[in-house]
Amino acid sequence: MKFTKIATPEQIDQKWILIDADGKTFGRMITEVATILRGKNKPCYTPNIDCGDFVVIINASKAKFNGLGKVANKEYFSHSGYFGSTKSVKMTELLEKNPEKLYKLATRGMLPKTKLGAKMLKKLKIYAGDTHPHTAQIAK
Template sequence: MFKTYVPENHDAKWILIDAEGQTLGRLATKVASILRGKHKPTFTPNELCGDFVVVINAGKVNLTGGKLDKKVYTRYTGYQGGLKTETARVALNKHPERVIEHAVFGMLPKGRLGRRIHTRLKVYAGAEHPHAAQQPEQLEIK
């Protein structure tokens, strides 16, 4: 009989990504892939094996076409008639971190593992972040 090899040691690194001038969807796919650990040879789909990702300059991300005015984010307050909507332009001005978090969260697996992976994403509107002690590696996205 053969035994299935399952890697046990998943060393999580910290990766820093600058979102300035990046397209939202392309940035989100790269971030989701790193969070899941698909860039590692020890990738296991049912385990937490990805890296921590710090995204800075979230307010300077690009949306192509007419998405700034046509893309709509909706949320439900819990009350009757409490469906609130806002365009991507308003969302980027008010809370740019949530725009990237929303795009990345939709690309992660649904369920317990996806929620645990989502906690490894740190997004900041400006260039400053409090994770300098973790010595994140700068990653250039072309």
């Protein structure tokens, strides 16, 4: 009989991957980032263990968006739990003021909604410009 190998946290080799968002389509890049954070691109993928790599995204404000009027019309909602506390922010405002938050919101939707998903999201580093403090990492 053949058995499936289950990876343990000691066997996981986590690397740093640098992604330049300049000219890339936003949605396709975020799906690639979510796959890397989850570890599904590795042969040792185990669903209940954090097998993913660290991801650094630079030039976050220069990503390309497809779709007719998607950037102008899409809204992100937040709610504190109290009556009448729903707030909405347009995608254009998020892209101008805080592109890091836009990337985190989009990536969070593609990761598990558990403690493991929150741990994976902490491995995502986003920078609006082309400089970042993670100098030892190599580009992809």
